[in-house]
Amino acid sequence: MLLLAVPAPAQEKLGKASLPKSDSSVECSLGAADLDALNGSTAELVLQNGKRVADITLVKFVRGPNKDTVRTVIYRKLKTKKSRSFRADSLSKIIVAQKTYDLVPSGTRKSRLLVDVAEKNKVVTARLKAGRHRLWPILSAKQQAEAVQEHKDFLETVRTAFPGLSLRLYETKFFLFFTDMPAAHIAGYVAQLDNMNVELGKQFGVPQGENIWRGKAVFIVFVNQASFVHFESKFMKLDRAATNRKHGICHQSGNGNVIVACFRGDDPRLFAQVLVHETTHGYLHRFKSSARIPSWLNEGIAEWVSAVVVRSSRVPQKRQQEAVLRLKQTGVIGQSFFEKKIEAWHYGVASKIIDSLIKANPRAFGSWIVSIKEGIDWSEGLRRTFGITPGQLIQAYGRSIGLPMIRLQ
Ligand SMILES: [Zn+2]
Structure with a gap:
C-alpha cells in the first residue's frame, strides 16, 4: 500500500509573461x-x-x-x-x-x-x-540526540495514557512515527516518510539530507478518532468539540518541536493527504526561522504539497472546484482570506493561487517564502519577488478560473 508517490523534480516552467519581472536585489550579496x-x-x-x-x-x-x-x-x-x-x-x-x-x-x-x-x-x-521571532539555532549532534530522547520520553508518557492500545514506535532518519496501526498497514507510509522530507526540502532549497527538525518530527497516529480526541484533550489541552471536527493537527512549539497528531479513519488516501498536509505545516514552522507564514499561504502550500506527493488523493483538486462553484454564485472571497485564519472553503482558493505562482516561477516562489522567513512582510515579499500586490493576485486568480470580476469583499 504505497500511497505516497514521489513526484518528479520540480520543473522550471517560466509561465507566460503574465507576471512582471522580479526585483533582483538580494541582501548582503557580493559585488x-x-x-x-x-x-x-x-x-x-x-x-x-x-x-x-x-x-x-x-x-x-x-x-x-x-x-x-x-x-x-x-x-x-x-x-x-x-x-x-x-x-x-x-x-x-x-x-x-x-x-x-x-x-x-x-x-x-x-x-x-x-x-x-x-x-x-x-x-x-x-x-x-x-517582530519577536528568531532564526532557529543550528543544533550539535549531541543536542539533536538529546532532543530525540526528549521526544521518546514524551511518547512513553503518551503510551501510559492508552493502556488498551498496542502503540509502537518506528524511527526513520527524520521521523518518529508512533502508532497503534497494524505493522503491515504502516510499512508503506514509514518507507516513504524520508522521501517526503526530501521533496519538501527541494521546494524550499534545503540541501538533500539536511535535517531541519528539532531532533526529529514526531507523528502520533491513532486508528480511531476517539483516541486522537483523547490525546489532544489530555496532552495538548485542546477542547474536545474543536478536535472532533479535525482529522489531524500539527503542533508547532516555540522551542522548535513539531508533533503531528492524527487518526487514520477509513479512507487511506485521505489519511495520507492529511499526513503530508500537516507535515508541511511543521516543515514551514522549522524552515529557517520561527517567523509565521500567513494562514492562507500556509494552507495553500500544505494543500499543494499534499497534491503533489499523494497523487491518489483528489481532495485538494475537489476543494479547488468547490471554491470556484461558490465564487460563481457569490463573487466574493471575503476579507478573512488574508487575515489570521482562513475559512474552510478558502483552502481551494489558496491552493489554486499557490499552484499558479509555482507554475509561473518556482524560483521566485522559493525566494518569496525565504523572504517571509527572513522577517519581510508577506505582501512586501510578494512585490519584491513577483512584482504584484495582494489585490492583483486575487485578480489573477479570478481570471485563471474564468471569473475576472470576483472581489475580496
Ligand atoms: Zn492545514
Missing part, C-alpha cells in the same frame, strides 16, 4: 570585486544534493548577465592542474576560510548571487527580533 577577490582561495563546495567537495582552489566565477551574478564556478582540486566546473545552480554553498557563502537565485535564470551568510544572519536576526 563583482568581492567575487574576483575570492579567486585563488582554498574552498569547500556544498552541492544542492548535499554532497561536499573539499580541498579545492577557486579558479574563477563565470558571470551571468550582470557582473555580480555567477553562472559557473571553475575550480581545481588542490595540487592538480586540471580545471573543473559546476553550474552555479547545482551548488548550495561555498565555504572559504570558515566563511560561508550561500548561492541564491538572482532575478535572472540559471545565475546565482553569493551571499555572505554571517552578514546576512546579522541583518535577518535584527529584523526578526523586531
Whole structure:
C-alpha cells in the first residue's frame, strides 16, 4: 500500500509573461570585486544534493548577465592542474576560510548571487527580533540526540495514557512515527516518510539530507478518532468539540518541536493527504526561522504539497472546484482570506493561487517564502519577488478560473 508517490523534480516552467519581472536585489550579496577577490582561495563546495567537495582552489566565477551574478564556478582540486566546473545552480554553498557563502537565485535564470551568510544572519536576526521571532539555532549532534530522547520520553508518557492500545514506535532518519496501526498497514507510509522530507526540502532549497527538525518530527497516529480526541484533550489541552471536527493537527512549539497528531479513519488516501498536509505545516514552522507564514499561504502550500506527493488523493483538486462553484454564485472571497485564519472553503482558493505562482516561477516562489522567513512582510515579499500586490493576485486568480470580476469583499 504505497500511497505516497514521489513526484518528479520540480520543473522550471517560466509561465507566460503574465507576471512582471522580479526585483533582483538580494541582501548582503557580493559585488563583482568581492567575487574576483575570492579567486585563488582554498574552498569547500556544498552541492544542492548535499554532497561536499573539499580541498579545492577557486579558479574563477563565470558571470551571468550582470557582473555580480555567477553562472559557473571553475575550480581545481588542490595540487592538480586540471580545471573543473559546476553550474552555479547545482551548488548550495561555498565555504572559504570558515566563511560561508550561500548561492541564491538572482532575478535572472540559471545565475546565482553569493551571499555572505554571517552578514546576512546579522541583518535577518535584527529584523526578526523586531517582530519577536528568531532564526532557529543550528543544533550539535549531541543536542539533536538529546532532543530525540526528549521526544521518546514524551511518547512513553503518551503510551501510559492508552493502556488498551498496542502503540509502537518506528524511527526513520527524520521521523518518529508512533502508532497503534497494524505493522503491515504502516510499512508503506514509514518507507516513504524520508522521501517526503526530501521533496519538501527541494521546494524550499534545503540541501538533500539536511535535517531541519528539532531532533526529529514526531507523528502520533491513532486508528480511531476517539483516541486522537483523547490525546489532544489530555496532552495538548485542546477542547474536545474543536478536535472532533479535525482529522489531524500539527503542533508547532516555540522551542522548535513539531508533533503531528492524527487518526487514520477509513479512507487511506485521505489519511495520507492529511499526513503530508500537516507535515508541511511543521516543515514551514522549522524552515529557517520561527517567523509565521500567513494562514492562507500556509494552507495553500500544505494543500499543494499534499497534491503533489499523494497523487491518489483528489481532495485538494475537489476543494479547488468547490471554491470556484461558490465564487460563481457569490463573487466574493471575503476579507478573512488574508487575515489570521482562513475559512474552510478558502483552502481551494489558496491552493489554486499557490499552484499558479509555482507554475509561473518556482524560483521566485522559493525566494518569496525565504523572504517571509527572513522577517519581510508577506505582501512586501510578494512585490519584491513577483512584482504584484495582494489585490492583483486575487485578480489573477479570478481570471485563471474564468471569473475576472470576483472581489475580496
Ligand atoms: Zn492545514
